[in-house]
Amino acid sequence: MFDSIFVTGGAGFIGSNFVLQLISQSVGKIINYDKLTYAGNLKNLISLQNNPRHVFVRGDINDAEVLAETLARYQPEAIVHFAAESHVDRSILGPEEFIKTNVTGTFHLLEAALAHWRLLPAQRRERFRFLHVSTDEVYGSLGPSDPPFTEATPYAPNSPYSASKAASDHFVRAYHSTYGLPTITTNCSNNYGPFQFPEKLIPLMIVNALAGKPLPVYGDGKNIRDWLYVGDHCEAIWNVLVNGRPGETYNIGGQSEKSTSMWCGRFAVC
Numbered sequence: 341m342f343d344s345i346f347v348t349g350g351a352g353f354i355g356s357n358f359v360l361q362l363i364s365q366s367v368g369k370i371i372n373y374d375k376l377t378y379a380g381n382l383k384n385l386i387s388l389q390n391n392p393r394h395v396f397v398r399g400d401i402n403d404a405e406v407l408a409e410t411l412a413r414y415q416p417e418a419i420v421h422f423a424a425e426s427h428v429d430r431s432i433l434g435p436e437e438f439i440k441t442n443v444t445g446t447f448h449l450l451e452a453a454l455a456h457w458r459l460l461p462a463q464r465r466e467r468f469r470f471l472h473v474s475t476d477e478v479y480g481s482l483g484p485s486d487p488p489f490t491e492a493t494p495y496a497p498n499s500p501y502s503a504s505k506a507a508s509d510h511f512v513r514a515y516h517s518t519y520g521l522p523t524i525t526t527n528c529s530n531n532y533g534p535f536q537f538p539e540k541l542i543p544l545m546i547v548n549a550l551a552g553k554p555l556p557v558y559g560d561g562k563n564i565r566d567w568l569y570v571g572d573h574c575e576a577i578w579n580v581l582v583n584g585r586p587g588e589t590y591n592i593g594g595q596s597e598k599s600t601s602m603w604c605g606r607f608a609v610c
């Protein structure tokens with residue numbers, strides 16, 4: 341279906357699950373472009389070590405030159421963009437890195453994608469997609485009696501992380517409406533599953549509970565979050581990549597809304 345797909349952040353939690361799923365799809369080469377920050381781990385992809393269909397390139401989405409060279413060399417027919425700073429608590433302690441990676445980095449990737457797309461032969465240009473993976477946190481937070489988010493929910497980001505993702509979503513949308521780049525955005529809920537870095541809620545709770553340490557819950561724990569298995573998320577991304585309409589946004593959820601205080605009483609006294 342695609343002879344070559346360029347994935348950013350494919351050594352991170354969701355990206356590596358996606359790359360492992362892609363290997364079983366009708367895709368020729370997977371170009372995995374990742375800076376390998378603290379959140380990237382090539383051990384997630386150990387099973388692809390000798391697979392010639394997986395090409396790993398250590399690179400930064402802010403490095404316009406390396407991005408352009410890599411796109412020119414591998415001529416991908418799609419870009420799936422996971423690379424980001426993704427942890428809310430870190431964004432509160434130091435927002436600048438989030439602006440550099442999530443906003444400026446996405447801008448550089450869009451610029452490189454646009455230049456690449458414009459040079460593709462007509463048929464491949466028609467097929468090309470830029471899929472931007474974002475979060476439902478751009479819509480703000482849900483109270484116990486609020487209806488779920490929809491694609492029409494107004495943006496109301498509450499943390500530097502979600503503000504940086506919201507800004508990147510707007511740039512992705514603008515590159516479609518201004519330049520015609522065939523972009524699609526997906527906004528998903530909280531993922532869980534293999535390879536998640538243990539700073540995130542579920543692995544953190546498990547690791548702390550096993551060690552008999554306190555379980556940190558934000559505020560009164562009454563905020564509602566939807567939980568999505570990472571494998572289901574990756575299947576949905578593939579579906580959107582193949583069947584989605586350029587210029588559209590697709591929300592991806594697990595229909596499993598829970599308050600953070602679900603942890604209370606099971607493992608912790610909150």
Ligand SMILES: NC(=O)c1ccc[n+]([C@@H]2O[C@H](COP(=O)([O-])OP(=O)(O)OC[C@H]3O[C@@H](n4cnc5c(N)ncnc54)[C@H](O)[C@@H]3O)[C@@H](O)[C@H]2O)c1
Pocket residue numbers: 348349350351352353354355373374375376377378379380381399400401402421422423424425426427441445473474475476505528529530531532537
């Ligand atoms: N994890 C979730 O529950 C969740 C929920 C909604 C949306 N998302 C979004 O999904 C995407 C992936 O999330 P994740 O949880 O896998 O993140 P992650 O933090 O586990 O992985 C991010 C990856 O991006 C790479 N990276 C960071 N900066 C880079 C740069 N400048 N250039 C190239 N690579 C860089 C890292 O090395 C890492 O491999 C993110 O865009 C995030 O906003 C995640």
